[in-house]
Each structure stands twice: as C-alpha cells, then as structure tokens.
Amino acid sequence: MPELPEVEVVRRGLAQHVVGRRVVAADLSGQRVARRHDGGPVDLATRVRQSEVLAADRRGKYLWLVLDAPDDDPHALVMHLGMSGQLLVEPADAPREKHLHATLDFDDDGPQLRFVDQRTFGGLALTPLLPDPHQRAHHGDADHGHGGGPGRGHVHGIPEPVAHIAPDPLEDAFDRPRVIRTMKSKNVAVKRLLLDQGVVSGIGNIYADEALWRAGVHGRRPASALTRPAIGRLLDHAAEVMREALAQGGTSFDALYVNVNGASGYFDRSLDAYGQTGRPCARCGSAIRREEFMNRSSHFCPRCQTVPRVRA
DNA sequence: CTATTCACCTGGGTGC
DNA sequence: TGCACCCAGGTGAATA
Numbered sequence: 560m561p562e563l564p565e566v567e568v569v570r571r572g573l574a575q576h577v578v579g580r581r582v583v584a585a586d587l588s589g590q591r592v593a594r595r596h597d598g599g600p601v602d603l604a605t606r607v608r609q610s611e612v613l614a615a616d617r618r619g620k621y622l623w624l625v626l627d628a629p630d631d632d633p634h635a636l637v638m639h640l641g642m643s644g645q646l647l648v649e650p651a652d653a654p655r656e657k658h659l660h661a662t663l664d665f666d667d668d669g670p671q672l673r674f675v676d677q678r679t680f681g682g683l684a685l686t687p688l689l690p691d692p693h694q695r696a697h698h699g700d701a702d703h704g705h706g707g708g709p710g711r712g713h714v715h716g717i718p719e720p721v722a723h724i725a726p727d728p729l730e731d732a733f734d735r736p737r738v739i740r741t742m743k744s745k746n747v748a749v750k751r752l753l754l755d756q757g758v759v760s761g762i763g764n765i766y767a768d769e770a771l772w773r774a775g776v777h778g779r780r781p782a783s784a785l786t787r788p789a790i791g792r793l794l795d796h797a798a799e800v801m802r803e804a805l806a807q808g809g810t811s812f813d814a815l816y817v818n819v820n821g822a823s824g825y826f827d828r829s830l831d832a833y834g835q836t837g838r839p840c841a842r843c844g845s846a847i848r849r850e851e852f853m854n855r856s857s858h859f860c861p862r863c864q865t866v867p868r869v870r871a
Numbered sequence: 872c873t874a875t876t877c878a879c880c881t882g883g884g885t886g887c
Numbered sequence: 888t889g890c891a892c893c894c895a896g897g898t899g900a901a902t903a
Binding site: 639642643765810815816 | 894895896897
C-alpha cells in the first residue's frame with residue numbers, strides 16, 4: 560500500500576492496535592522478507608522477542624515500530640510495504656493469507672500483527688535509530704507526544720535505512736524553501752523530482768499525477784524552467800491532495816490496499832488524473848491522456864497541462 | 872559525481 | 888479454457 564496517505568493509514572492502525580504491547584514471538588517465513596536485515600530472519604525474530612512497542616512512526620513511505628528491547632537501546636523495526644505489502648491485525652486463528660510472510664505475537668494473547676505481501680517488494684528490518692539528520696529547531700510548544708503523526712517530530716530518531724529519505728510534506732521537518740531551491744536547480748523533469756524520495760518523500764505515481772494536474776503543470780517540464788512560486792504551489796498541491804486522501808482513508812482500487820483491519824479507503828473516487836485515461840478533465844473537459852514516463856504511466860490533461868516541446 | 876534504466880515479484884485483465 | 892502479453896500505489900543496484 561504505497562504512498563504517504565495509505566502508509567499513514569496503516570501507521571495509525573498500528574498506533575492504535577500495537578503500540579504499548581510486548582512482543583513474545585516473531586515468525587518470518589523465507590529469506591526474502593528480511594533480506595534488508597543484516598542478520599537475516601532468524602536474527603530478526605530472536606531480537607524482537609520481549610520488546611515493548613513504544614511507538615509507530617513514519618517518514619514518507621517508510622514505517623517503523625520503535626522497540627524497547629530489555630538490554631539494549633531502542634531499535635526500529637522498519638516495515639516497507641513496497642508495491643503490495645499489507646499489515647493486518649488479526650486473531651492468531653484467522654485463516655493464513657496466501658502471501659503471509661511474517662507474524663508478531665504479543666504477550667496479552669490479543670490479535671497478532673501480520674505482514675502480507677503478494678509481490679514481495681516490501682520487507683522488514685531491525686535497525687538502530689539515529690538522530691534525525693533533518694531535525695529542525697522547532698518553534699513554540701514542547702509537545703513531544705509520540706506516535707510520530709504529522710507535525711510531531713521523530714522523538715526517537717530515524718532508522719538507519721531511512722536516513723537518506725527526505726522529510727515528507729506533512730511533517731514539521733519539511734523544509735519547503737530548501738526543496739524549492741533543490742528542484743529549481745535541476746534541469747530534470749519535474750515529475751521525476753516529485754518521485755525522488757531524497758528530495759521530498761511520500762509522493763508516488765498517483766499523487767504526483769494528481770498534484771501536477773491540480774497545478775496545471777506537465778510532469779515532463781524541466782523543474783529549472785518553472786518559477787520558484789510555481790514549484791511552491793506544486794508542492795502545496797501535493798501536500799493538500801495527500802491530506803485529502805488521508806481523510807478518506809487513502810486510495811484503493813482493490814483489496815490489495817487496506818488498513819490494518821482490512822478495509823479500503825475511497826479516495827479513488829476523487830482522482831482527477833491518475834487512471835482517468837479517456838475521461839473528461841474536470842476543469843476543461845478535454846480527454847485525459849496517458850503516456851509512458853520512467854517505465855510507468857503518467858496521466859494528464861493535454862489542455863490544462865501543456866506539454867513542453869523539448870523532452871526533459 | 873549525476874542521471875537513467877532495470878531487476879526484483881505475483882496476479883488480474885484483455886485479446887486472440 | 889488456454890495462453891501470451893500488458894499492466895500495477897516502489898526501490899535501489901547497476902549502468903551510462
């Protein structure tokens with residue numbers, strides 16, 4: 560369940576159903592689900608036992624549980640959903656999903672946490688927490704409430720594998736002027752930069768297309784050819800469309816994208832560009848077009864988003 | 872260095 | 888019903 564709103568929906572589910580509980584057992588099947596974990600699945604399963612879940616945190620599309628191990632500093636159980644990962648909170652005797660790759664059991668005999676992933680691009684890793692390289696001096700209140708929701712900061716730090724990921728537009732650490740400067744300096748298609756998690760995180764193919772449509776900018780436009788205010792507006796549209804999607808529980812076209820209780824969001828009804836090929840543009844009525852871009856699809860209105868003459 | 876492409880997977884939909 | 892082919896919310900390792 561990929562982009563920021565969908566991942567945040569999952570994070571909230573974990574905050575509600577998993578934070579505060581103690582792990583008694585982990586079960587990882589196969590090598591692949593823990594391929595990003597240094598010690599492999601056995602080491603991961605061993606080391607999470609007896610840990611208490613202190614928080615569920617997120618940056619962009621990366622999600623992690625802060626685990627307080629008995630004789631160690633807190634570590635992060637990083638969970639990336641890839642293209643098709645799901646985290647489900649279910650009774651231990653619920654039928655096993657076909658692509659179930661990991662389970663966590665807790666000492667309260669409550670429901671277990673399951674990681675299900677059809678395409679196996681996602682995975683789990685237990686890693687140290689580092690100081691946030693993007694932490695900014697925060698203004699005003701000392702609210703350090705954990706949970707890591709938007710605007711609360713990452714009080715436990717950032718997992719090692721997330722250190723290279725830029726802040727997303729819904730967190731305090733997001734440095735709008737800096738992102739605008741970075742984008743303006745690149746002679747690269749602006750959609751490529753929206754999708755570059757090292758520039759701004761959380762945006763994927765759906766919300767990039769939606770933000771570009773709202774801004775009236777074609778994704779193939781070189782970022783350097785846009786004015787700074789235009790780049791700023793584009794980023795604002797990205798933040799806004801993701802906030803709106805979050806309020807609807809995220810976007811899902813099928814049962815692959817669900818919250819921890821298995822329910823789908825319904826922002827797909829509000830999409831103006833993504834997946835709308837051939838349908839009339841909500842602003843001008845022109846047929847939405849689809850074109851190939853970076854080995855995937857881009858959807859845009861040929862009238863509202865004029866195509867640059869020169870390829871970027 | 873930076874910029875692009877490609878491999879990693881399974882399954883659903885479509886057209887012959 | 889079968890089968891080949893295209894498509895899918897992502898990432899980072901391998902290339903140019």
